[in-house]
Amino acid sequence: MSSLSPLNRPNNTHRKPDWLTMLPSDDAKLWDDFRGGNEQAFTRIFLTHYDALFSYGLKLAADEELVKDCIQTLFQKLWRRRDGLGPVALIKPYLYKALRRTIGDETKLLRRHRLLLPAYSDEFDITYSHEDFLVAQQYSQEQSGRLLAVLNRLSRRQREAIYLKFFDGFSYEKISEIMGLNLQSVRNLVHQALKALKKALLLSLLVLYYT
Incomplete structure (x- = not known):
């Protein structure tokens, strides 16, 4: 499997490769292609969902490097274990659940090694700001x-x-x-x-x- 670092994602100003536009949009079919070892399908899943996963991950952990590492870990595990994965009708919620679990496991491990940190909880401390909560213009x-x-x-x-x-x-x-x-x-x-x-x-x- 080739590296899937977010730094390697194509610039949005460039035309997408033909295989990105030709692959079926149906999640179930795309997932089955990935489970069958299709690297293009796997890469498409990564590219399609990376930004949303990163935003959600930042809400859970507020640590960019930790979130990037967890996303990388998640996709590496998915690729290694693809043969044992079941069918998925909708990919995005599946990935969100998996990333939530990955970040939780990693956070728990970090807290175990940093004795001053509080005990792990599966309730993440999401905080909102003006940047991600755009209130309608009629509000002051x-x-x-x-x-x-x-x-x-x-x-x-x-x-x-x-x-x-x-x-x-x-x-x-x-x-x-x-x-x-x-x-x-x-x-x-x-x-x-x-x-x-x-x-x-x-x-x-x-x-x-x-x-």
Whole structure:
């Protein structure tokens, strides 16, 4: 298998190789091709999902080098173990779940060797910022700040569920698989988070109206 470092990804300004556009877009077929040893299919999966995986990984770990290493480790394992992998209907949520587990394992290992770090938890500490939470233009900077403050006061699992639902567009079912929670728990997490956000927005609008 050739190196899949993100530094080797083609420049977006260049025309994509013919094989990238000719391969079928169907995830199940692409995955089966990869399982069969097709390196082009494998590379296409990597190139297609790298940026999204990197963004999600940064939310989980906030360490660029760690996230890059974990993505590299994940894809190396996938290639080595391709013969034993089962069929996959949707590749993106499968990779998210696998990366979440990889980062969790690596974080647990690092914390074990750094005695001052807290015990490992599978609830990642996602934090939002103005850069990745673009509030609609009709909201003032103060209103945007209020929403971001509320987002970052949500529980860790609520923040992750909101990210997966509204930033990556996953269904509740896929979020359930990625986070390892039952479906109703995921629905409850998102519902309670949205209630808090709506309350903050309403309060912000009331303050704006009466000032």
